[in-house]
Amino acid sequence: AMAVRPKVGRPWVFGLHQCREHREWTQEERNLLRELGRRLSEVLSSTLFLRNLRASEEKYRELFESSADAILIVSGGRFIDCNDAAVRMLRCQGKSAILGSKPADLSPKYQPDGRLSSETADGIMELAFERGSHRFEWEHRRADGEVFPVEVLLTAITVEESKVLHVVWRDITDRRRAEQEKEKLEAQLRQSQKMEAVGQLAGGIAHDFNNI
Secondary structure, X not given: OEXXXXXXXXXXXXXXXXXXXXXXXXXXXXXXHHHHHHHHHHHHHHHHHHHHHHHHHHHHHHHHXXXXXXXXXXXXXXXXEEXXXXXXXXXXXXXXXXXXOOHXXXXXXXXXXXXXXXXXXXXXXXXXXXXXXXXXXXXXXXOOOOEEEEEEEEEEEEEOOEEEEEEEEEEOHHHHHHHHHHHHHHHHHHHHHHHHHHHHHHHHHHHHHHHO
């Protein structure tokens, strides 16, 4: 018997049994056993690696599809994969409406700062590849024409020696609405404070005139 140590997982044991009669294993048989063990180790390493890889891929696919955020994969400047959350967010009929398109194709012509979406998107993707990741806010367009804001996280990853971008979209429409409402209330408060100050000033002036 001998230990077989694949590169993945725990050691195994490989053995041969001579049941007919008691005898000593010859050196040639021992060498053969070692060679068989070595080859088994290589086969086990490959088999276990592929098994673990398939398990990892299945787990990633499960997380990919069950995410509440839209997740997309960009290769060559185009979307090559997306989850169901992305389809729902864009209100598309299916993934085919997204796959093969560029980020700018799913965006209004111009971003809020006045820049062209097509030119800006290409520059941002290049920046993400250089830095490894990049987070920013962007405006996309749903299939029915509605424009909405998203928080975007781009992460550069390597898949089979090719660089791709792992993209996460988070719809921040409610957050933007809350921020606008807060700004509106703060503006109203400032205006109220100004009016109160003017009222106090007018009251002071009237008091001075009465004293005169």
